[in-house]
Each structure stands twice: as structure tokens, then as C-alpha cells.
Amino acid sequence: MKKKWQLVFVLFLLLITTGCLYPNDRLAKNQVSNDLQLQTVQQAVESYREAKTGLLPIKNRNSDTPIFIKYPVDFNALKQNGFLASTPGNAFEEGGFYQYVIINVETNPTVKVIDLRMTEKLRQLNVQLEMYRNKHLYPPFGEMISNGVYNLNHEKIGLDEPPYVVSPYSQDNLPIVIDTNGELFIDYSKDLYRALKDFPNDYEQGDDIRYILAEQYPFVPAYSLPYTIKDGEPVFFKE
Incomplete structure (x- = not known):
């Protein structure tokens, strides 16, 4: 029995020292996007843009696609033209958690990422929401937060607790809200409030303050x- 436990212990040590507790490809694909990966893709995008006279390696999306998810990086274009050796291991295309996108395409094209775990949570909620809407005329509105923005009445769609996603900025739980059209959104108010306090800015009422998150962090507020800002605090700016 003693020899058996000694063998188990030795095998455990081997697993730790060789990094095989998890497959290497899983570790690579699921790690948080780091500066080196972003810089590598950023340089490839800039080289592509220079070579292609201003064109960007982006996938086509509808014109009404929300701005922070509108321009996914086309890794095939970068690789086929010799600007990138391989797709980052943590990218969606490689089975990872992150979708690489480009923001500020007209002025200063910058590579950022979307945490797709938030995307999946919204997808699951939308399935439940669609089932509810098939039986009811109005969306499951809860308390009104702002003009045209409501808390989601989670009980009406069969949830015991209000749904949330984990913030890629703070790891806090961020609520899910619903608008008058029945579309779900992530409420980044807590992250925006913190960013406005932590980073110098000159935002005024009427400005879209979401860019403070996109500029200061690798992630976009998808x-x-x-x-916008009112009395120094973030407020919904829904027309």
C-alpha cells in the first residue's frame, strides 16, 4: 500500500513539472489575452493596412451591427498575405474565449478583444427570452432604470436569481438589462463609474463614455x- 501511494505521488509530481495537468493547447487557448498577443495582431493589422492602401483585415458585418462588435479581425487575410504566422491560441477561431476586433477604424484602428463567455451567457438568456415572447405580448420588463431601459424580470423567464455576466475589467458581476424592443444588454455602470474616477478624462454630458473602457483596457464593452456622463456619474444615453 505504501509503495502504491508513493507511485501516485511521483506521478502527480511529474504532471506538475511537465505542465500536463491540463493540455498545453487548452492552456494556450483559454488564457486571458495579453499585451504580447494584442501587440502582435496590432502590428500585423498596421502592416496589412499600409500594404493594402488603407484597407483593413476585417470580416463583413451588417451596417447596423453595434460598433464594438462590428469589425472582427480576419485572421485568414492576415495569414494568407504573410502578415501573421498563426492565429492567437486564445482567439475564437482557435477555440479560445476571445474574439479579436478592431475599433476606431476611421481614425486610429486599434485591436481589442471581446470576452465570448459574456456572449454565450446572453445567447442562453435570449433563448429563454424567445420562449417567453412566443407566449406573451410584452417583454419581461422589471423596474425601469432609465428612459427605455429596464431591469429584466428574471422570474418571468424561469430564473431564480437575476442573471449577470462577469466583468472582464473588474471581475464584478454585471447585471443584464432589457430595452423597450426586448433586446438584452450588459450594464457596465459599475465599471464606467470606476474608470471615470481612475483615469483622467474630459468627457462631457452627451459624449459616449464607453470608450474610456475600450481605450484603457484590452477589452471592449460589448x-x-x-x-454618457451626468453629475460625474455614468447614465444610459438611449434616444
């Missing part, structure tokens, strides 16, 4: 409504 699936968000516009926000």
Missing part, C-alpha cells in the same frame, strides 16, 4: 447601450 453588448452595451450607449452611456
Whole structure:
């Protein structure tokens, strides 16, 4: 029996020292997007743009696609033209958690990422929401937060607790809200409030303050409504 446990212990040590507790490809694909990966893709995008006289390696999306998810990076275009050796292991295309996108395409094309775990949570909620809408005339509105923005009445769609996603900025739980059209969004108010306090800015009422998150962090505030600033705090800016 003693020899058996000694063998188990030795095998455990081997697993740790060789990094095989998890497959290497899983570790690579699921790690948080880091500066080196973003810089590598950023440089490839800039080289492509220079070589292609201003064109960007992006996939086509509908014109009404929300701005922060509108321009996914086309890794095939970068690789086929010799600007990138391989797709980052943590990218969606490689089975990872992150969708690489480009923001500020007209002025200063910058590579950022979307945490697709938030995307999946919204997808699951939308399935439940669709089932509810098939039986009811109005969306499951809860308390009104702002003009045209409501808390989601989670009980009406069969949930015991209000749904949330984990913030890629703070790891806080961010609520899900619903607009008058029955569309779901992530409420980034907590992250925006913190960013406005932590980073110098000159935002005024009427400005879209979501860009403070996109500029200061690797992540974009995907699936968000516009926000502006009022009395130093973030508020929904829904027309």
C-alpha cells in the first residue's frame, strides 16, 4: 500500500513539472489575452493596412451591427498575405474565449478583444427570452432604470436569481438589462463609474463614455447601450 501511494505521488509530481495537468493547447487557448498577443495582431493589422492602401483585415458585418462588435479581425487575410504566422491560441477561431476586433477604424484602428463567455451567457438568456415572447405580448420588463431601459424580470423567464455576466475589467458581476424592443444588454455602470474616477478624462454630458473602457483596457464593452456622463456619474444615453 505504501509503495502504491508513493507511485501516485511521483506521478502527480511529474504532471506538475511537465505542465500536463491540463493540455498545453487548452492552456494556450483559454488564457486571458495579453499585451504580447494584442501587440502582435496590432502590428500585423498596421502592416496589412499600409500594404493594402488603407484597407483593413476585417470580416463583413451588417451596417447596423453595434460598433464594438462590428469589425472582427480576419485572421485568414492576415495569414494568407504573410502578415501573421498563426492565429492567437486564445482567439475564437482557435477555440479560445476571445474574439479579436478592431475599433476606431476611421481614425486610429486599434485591436481589442471581446470576452465570448459574456456572449454565450446572453445567447442562453435570449433563448429563454424567445420562449417567453412566443407566449406573451410584452417583454419581461422589471423596474425601469432609465428612459427605455429596464431591469429584466428574471422570474418571468424561469430564473431564480437575476442573471449577470462577469466583468472582464473588474471581475464584478454585471447585471443584464432589457430595452423597450426586448433586446438584452450588459450594464457596465459599475465599471464606467470606476474608470471615470481612475483615469483622467474630459468627457462631457452627451459624449459616449464607453470608450474610456475600450481605450484603457484590452477589452471592449460589448453588448452595451450607449452611456454618457451626468453629475460625474455614468447614465444610459438611449434616444
